[in-house]
Amino acid sequence: MRRNNRSDELLLKLQNVIPDSRLLLNEPLANHTTFKIGGPADYLVFPASMNEISAIMMITKEYGIPVTVLGNGSNILVRDKGIKGLVLKFGNEMACIKHTGTVVTAGAGAMLADVSCYAAQYGLSGMEFAIGIPGSVGGAVFMNAGAYSGEMCQVVVAVSGVCPDGSIRRFLPADLNFGYRHSIFQDNGCIICEVELTLQKQERPAISQKMDDYTLRRETKQPLEMPSAGSTFKRPPGNFAGTLIEKAGLKGLQVGGAQVSMKHAGFVINAGGATAEDVLLLIEEVQRRVYEDSGVMLHPEVRVFGEE
Numbered sequence: 331m332r333r334n335n336r337s338d339e340l341l342l343k344l345q346n347v348i349p350d351s352r353l354l355l356n357e358p359l360a361n362h363t364t365f366k367i368g369g370p371a372d373y374l375v376f377p378a379s380m381n382e383i384s385a386i387m388m389i390t391k392e393y394g395i396p397v398t399v400l401g402n403g404s405n406i407l408v409r410d411k412g413i414k415g416l417v418l419k420f421g422n423e424m425a426c427i428k429h430t431g432t433v434v435t436a437g438a439g440a441m442l443a444d445v446s447c448y449a450a451q452y453g454l455s456g457m458e459f460a461i462g463i464p465g466s467v468g469g470a471v472f473m474n475a476g477a478y479s480g481e482m483c484q485v486v487v488a489v490s491g492v493c494p495d496g497s498i499r500r501f502l503p504a505d506l507n508f509g510y511r512h513s514i515f516q517d518n519g520c521i522i523c524e525v526e527l528t529l530q531k532q533e534r535p536a537i538s539q540k541m542d543d544y545t546l547r548r549e550t551k552q553p554l555e556m557p558s559a560g561s562t563f564k565r566p567p568g569n570f571a572g573t574l575i576e577k578a579g580l581k582g583l584q585v586g587g588a589q590v591s592m593k594h595a596g597f598v599i600n601a602g603g604a605t606a607e608d609v610l611l612l613i614e615e616v617q618r619r620v621y622e623d624s625g626v627m628l629h630p631e632v633r634v635f636g637e638e
């Protein structure tokens with residue numbers, strides 16, 4: 331990032347809102363994605379409240395600076411040249427989890443596994459499916475993440491967020507437009523800050539048993555020991571991406587450090603030193619060869635950010 335008077339002024343304004351410990355310059359995003367890939371963000375901010383986010387949105391709007399939001403970085407590929415502008419990364423600073431009756435409220439930065447375990451501890455069922463999804467609550471709502479017949483849309487009753495103009499809004503289920511790996515937040519640019527989930531009372535051992543079962547299934551089938559962004563492709567209607575990729579003989583196919591996992595063909599892994607370019611070329615090659623083999627066009631589930 332080249333500095334000039336205007337960028338110095340912008341930095342001063344950001345520093346008025348965010349302490350230095352939560353504002354990093356030129357931070358490599360490989361440190362903040364589960365793929366362990368990605369060039370630097372000009373500004374990386376770890377927000378601690380909705381008001382802070384609101385203030386940041388107004389400053390970035392004034393300076394015409396693009397804002398990108400990251401949760402745990404488990405469903406994204408950041409290009410090698412990094413992300414221009416400001417990246418808001420949700421983490422521990424907005425990860426409070428609490429409950430009243432059967433409604434659990436979680437900050438967008440809370441990890442899904444922590445919410446699952448919290449709910450289990452209080453005998454609340456409904457979040458077991460999320461135990462092995464390595465995302466934040468905000469990222470999970472944005473993606474309508476799901477597994478083992480569970481999906482975020484089944485439990486979310488309200489979302490509070492900050493809109494692009496800096497205003498704070500509360501969304502109810504009818505506003506959320508959930509679909510397969512889709513929510514309204516993919517269209518409206520609002521930033522998810524807090525989520526309310528409605529769960530059901532259940533005996534704790536039954537909840538734990540489900541969670542253990544899901545964990546075992548994942549550990550057996552998925553390459554959890556390698557960096558990845560989970561399933562690379564969306565599930566094509568009536569089929570499975572992994573099955574089609576395996577059928578096309580692509581298990582183990584490699585471009586640079588990016589590889590189609592030998593353990594689960596639906597995952598592209600960083601087998602060591604992969605660049606974003608390697609991953610993107612591998613994705614294209616898999617799409618081309620699966621289409622040739624079975625006539626099905628696979629569409630990436632992984633979201634790609636950054637400068638081309």
Ligand SMILES: Cc1cc2nc3c(=O)[nH]c(=O)nc-3n(C[C@H](O)[C@H](O)[C@H](O)COP(=O)(O)OP(=O)(O)OC[C@H]3O[C@@H](n4cnc5c(N)ncnc54)[C@H](O)[C@@H]3O)c2cc1C
Binds near residue numbers: 404515559
């Ligand atoms: C090993 C592994 C297994 C996985 N298994 C599953 C699975 O079973 N099911 C499944 O659905 N997914 C799975 N995933 C993918 C991923 O974990 C989920 O999509 C998860 O919900 C992403 O959350 P995140 O916080 O990491 O979001 P990120 O990857 O950081 O971001 C994803 C998208 O959400 C947006 N976003 C994030 N936070 C916010 C926010 N607060 N406000 C607005 N937008 C936001 C980002 O801009 C981005 O577009 C897996 C990934 C891995 C690595």
